[in-house]
Amino acid sequence: MSVKDLVDRYCRVDKLPHIWCPGCGNGIIMGAVIRALDKTDFDQDKTVIVSGIGCSSRAPGYMNFDTLHTTHGRALAYATGVKFARPDLNVVVLTGDGDCSAIGGNHLIHAARRNIDLTVVVFNNSIYGMTGGQFSPLTPAHSYASTAPYGSIDRNFDLCKLVQAAGGTYVARSTAYHARQLVNLIATGLNHKGFAFIEVVTQCPMYYGRRNKFPSPVDMLKWQQEHAVPVKAAAKLSPEQMAGKFLIGELHREEAPEYTAVYETDVIAKARGDIN
Amino acid sequence: MNSEPARIELNEKWCKGCGICIAFCPAKVLVAREDGKPLVENPEACTRCGLCELRCPDLAISVGGKQHGGKN
Ligand SMILES: Cc1ncc(C[n+]2csc(CCOP(=O)(O)OP(=O)(O)O)c2C)c(N)n1
Ligand code: SF4
Ligand code: SF4
Ligand code: SF4
Numbered sequence: 001m002s003v004k005d006l007v008d009r010y011c012r013v014d015k016l017p018h019i020w021c022p023g024c025g026n027g028i029i030m031g032a033v034i035r036a037l038d039k040t041d042f043d044q045d046k047t048v049i050v051s052g053i054g055c056s057s058r059a060p061g062y063m064n065f066d067t068l069h070t071t072h073g074r075a076l077a078y079a080t081g082v083k084f085a086r087p088d089l090n091v092v093v094l095t096g097d098g099d100c101s102a103i104g105g106n107h108l109i110h111a112a113r114r115n116i117d118l119t120v121v122v123f124n125n126s127i128y129g130m131t132g133g134q135f136s137p138l139t140p141a142h143s144y145a146s147t148a149p150y151g152s153i154d155r156n157f158d159l160c161k162l163v164q165a166a167g168g169t170y171v172a173r174s175t176a177y178h179a180r181q182l183v184n185l186i187a188t189g190l191n192h193k194g195f196a197f198i199e200v201v202t203q204c205p206m207y208y209g210r211r212n213k214f215p216s217p218v219d220m221l222k223w224q225q226e227h228a229v230p231v232k233a234a235a236k237l238s239p240e241q242m243a244g245k246f247l248i249g250e251l252h253r254e255e256a257p258e259y260t261a262v263y264e265t266d267v268i269a270k271a272r273g274d275i276n
Numbered sequence: 277m278n279s280e281p282a283r284i285e286l287n288e289k290w291c292k293g294c295g296i297c298i299a300f301c302p303a304k305v306l307v308a309r310e311d312g313k314p315l316v317e318n319p320e321a322c323t324r325c326g327l328c329e330l331r332c333p334d335l336a337i338s339v340g341g342k343q344h345g346g347k348n
Contacts, residue, residue, distance in 0.1 A: 002338055002340070003329055003337070003338035004344055017336075023295070023333060024333055027334055028330075028331055028332070028333050031335060032330070035330075176331070177331070179331050180326075180327070180330055216294075216295065217294050217295070218294075218295050218296055218300075221299075221300065221331070222299075
């Protein structure tokens with residue numbers, strides 16, 4: 001599909017151009033989500049996009065679906081409610097690293113634990129963009145933030161490992177640079193029956209980039225290109241060779257009972273008296 | 277492959293001149309204008325790989341197809 005056709009079909013054209021800064025990765029990821037949705041068979045009118053608060057969480061405002069722009073950290077709680085009430089809907093969550101791993105961290109582990117059928121795309125730009133560059137739980141240790149003028153001493157989460165350990169059944173990571181791979185990973189996540197989690201390492205040139213000596217968005221994409229290692233290639237590398245690098249690709253996939261399906265068979269059917 | 281040079285269209289209103297499409301075009305089709313926006317210098321070298329479209333944060337460049345704000 002041409003870019004114009006994609007935009008006409010899946011974007012609220014009257015809301016464009018978007019307000020994100022030049023070179024911000026949010027637009028690349030939003031484009032990938034749209035392309036991934038286009039690859040699947042889900043009905044556009046039965047797809048709901050939910051977000052929290054942050055620059056990244058503004059994405060649904062530009063997308064021509066039923067959308068919910070909720071409160072900071074609570075996107076997964078709202079999305080759980082939507083999916084629980086209407087399991088027939090395809091529910092997608094777009095969230096920032098702060099939104100999802102700091103204030104929303106508890107919602108994240110419990111949504112993963114339940115294996116509820118949501119597709120979560122985390123825009124990990126390593127920072128709180130909207131509020132001016134405070135560090136988040138995903139800010140790499142020793143990098144700079146408005147709240148870490150000497151470098152952050154906090155160790156950052158590996159959010160993919162966290163979600164897998166909590167019970168998420170599809171876990172993948174990509175970057176804004178690897179946009180083609182990203183589209184495919186999101187499409188696979190959308191088709192996965194269960195909790196699908198895709199972390200996207202992306203760039204905030206305005207607050208993370210400036211403070212961490214990236215002269216331009218292009219330099220931030222080059223960093224992604226140089227530090228991301230595909231799962232297969234990583235298998236041949238030593239821990240020393242992997243130091244400072246991160247994995248991209250499908251990291252985990254398993255089949256497990258899905259929450260709303262179990263609710264139907266183990267609660268609703270019993271309450272109706274179909275079985276006891 | 278199509279022997280006609282690719283028609284690459286830019287949406288002038290949406291493009292923010294970030295330079296991403298220019299820097300990562302594998303065929304060096306695009307060069308930067310003074311305002312940082314892309315100028316199609318070598319359309320005949322374009323392989324229609326689509327990477328500029330995928331990586332443009334502003335949905336502002338298209339290869340072969342129509343574009344918002346484009347001439348067609
Ligand atoms: C309950 C509450 N606490 C704090 C805020 C202020 N706030 C708005 S956005 C944000 C963080 C945004 O960071 P992130 O989720 O990483 O998204 P980004 O802007 O980087 O895309 C914060 C702390 C808020 N809006 N609501
Ligand atoms: S502040 Fe950062 S995350 Fe927010 S729009 Fe600008 S570049 Fe993007
Ligand atoms: S389609 Fe590929 S080769 Fe053609 S201009 Fe875009 S990035 Fe360059
Ligand atoms: S990537 Fe998009 S916004 Fe950036 S310079 Fe190219 S066309 Fe313009």
